[in-house]
Amino acid sequence: xxxxxxQFWLGVRDLLPLxxxxxxxxxxxGATGVSLGMTPEMVMGMTVLFFAGxxxxxxxxxxxxxxxxxxxLLTAVVINLRFVIYSAxxxxxxxxxxxxxRFPLAYMLSDQVYGLCSMPDxxxxxxxxxLWYLTGVxxxxxxxxxxxxxxxxxxxxSIPAHWSLEFTIPxxxxxxxxxxxxxxxxxxxxIISGSCAIAFQLLPYNAGFILAVTAGVSCGLFIPExxxxxxxxxx
Amino acid sequence: MxxxxxxxxxxxxxxxTFLVRLxxxxxxxxxxALIQRSKKILMxxxxxxxxxxxxxxxxxxxxxxxxxIAPSQLVxxxxxxxxxxxxxxxxxxxxxxxxxxxxxxxxxx
Numbered sequence: 001x002x003x004x005x006x007q008f009w010l011g012v013r014d015l016l017p018l019x020x021x022x023x024x025x026x027x028x029x030g031a032t033g034v035s036l037g038m039t040p041e042m043v044m045g046m047t048v049l050f051f052a053g054x055x056x057x058x059x060x061x062x063x064x065x066x067x068x069x070x071x072x073l074l075t076a077v078v079i080n081l082r083f084v085i086y087s088a089x090x091x092x093x094x095x096x097x098x099x100x101x102r103f104p105l106a107y108m109l110s111d112q113v114y115g116l117c118s119m120p121d122x123x124x125x126x127x128x129x130x131l132w133y134l135t136g137v138x139x140x141x142x143x144x145x146x147x148x149x150x151x152x153x154x155x156x157x158s159i160p161a162h163w164s165l166e167f168t169i170p171x172x173x174x175x176x177x178x179x180x181x182x183x184x185x186x187x188x189x190x191i192i193s194g195s196c197a198i199a200f201q202l203l204p205y206n207a208g209f210i211l212a213v214t215a216g217v218s219c220g221l222f223i224p225e226x227x228x229x230x231x232x233x234x235x
Numbered sequence: 236m237x238x239x240x241x242x243x244x245x246x247x248x249x250x251x252t253f254l255v256r257l258x259x260x261x262x263x264x265x266x267x268a269l270i271q272r273s274k275k276i277l278m279x280x281x282x283x284x285x286x287x288x289x290x291x292x293x294x295x296x297x298x299x300x301x302x303x304i305a306p307s308q309l310v311x312x313x314x315x316x317x318x319x320x321x322x323x324x325x326x327x328x329x330x331x332x333x334x335x336x337x338x339x340x341x342x343x344x
Binding site: 021024025028038042045046048049050051052055058059061063066069072073075076077078079080081082083084085086087088090091092094095096102103106107109163164167168169170171172173174175176177178179180181185186187189190191192193194195196197198201208209212213216217220221 | 286340
C-alpha cells in the first residue's frame, strides 16, 4: 500500500513543474470568459464540464460570433478529438477498471496526463503502479486547472473593457497553431483553411468556418496523393 | 444566446468531450484498426481548425459586419508568431502579442 502511495505522490510531484504552463492558460481562460460578459458561475460551470481549455476558448469565440448551437458543439468536440488517441493509449490500463474508477479517470485525461504517463520509463512499472501514478498526475492536474481558472475569473473582473482582453483568444489560437505546424503539409493546410475562413467569413450560420476546416483537411489528404502519383509517373 | 441555451450547450459539449475521452477505454480491445485509419485526419484537423478560428479574427476588426482590416491586430499577430516559433509555449506569445497590440493602439489614437 505504501508503495502505491509513493507512486501517487510521484505523479503529483512530476506534474508540479507543468503548472507553470497550466496556470497562465487557466488565467487567460477565466479572465476572457468574464470579459465576454459571462457570469463567474457560467465560466466555472463551463470549465468543469468541458475540462479542456482550447475547446473552451473556441466555444467563447463562436458564442461571441453568434454561431448556431450545433456548430459550437461540433467544434468543441472536434477540437477534443485528440483525446481519442490518449483514450486508445490508456485503454489497456483503464479499460478493465470498475466504472466508478474508469469514468473519473477518463474525464480527467488531458495533454499533461498523456505526456507524463506515456513516457518510456512508465512502461517498466507494473500496471497498478502506473495506475496510481496516473491518478496522482490526473488529480493534481484537475485541481491546478480549476484553481487557475478561478484565479483568472477573479482577476478578469477588474480589467477594463477597453483593454480588448478578448483579443487574447485569436492570439492564443495563433500560438497553438504555430506549435502544431511541424511540417510543410500542415503549414499548407493552415494556409488553405485560414484563407477560406477569410473568404467565407460573412456566410450565415458560421458555414464559412466548417467550409474552411473541410477545405484544409481535404487538401491535406489530397496533396500527398497528387505528389505520389506524379513521382510514380516519372519513376 | 440566452443563459439556458448556453448551459445546454456546455452540458452537451462536456458530455461529448467526455465520450471522446472514454471512447477507446470503453471499447478496449475491439477497435484497433479504426484509429490507424483515422490517424491521418486527426493529424490534419488541429491546424485546419486553429487557422479557421484565428485568421479572420486577427485580420479584421470584430464584430465582422464589413471587411475592415485592423493594423494593430496584424502587428500583434506577427509578434505572436515570432515568439511562438522560439518559445513553443502559448503564454509568452500571447503576452507579447497583447503588449504590442496595446502599444500600436496607443500610438494610433
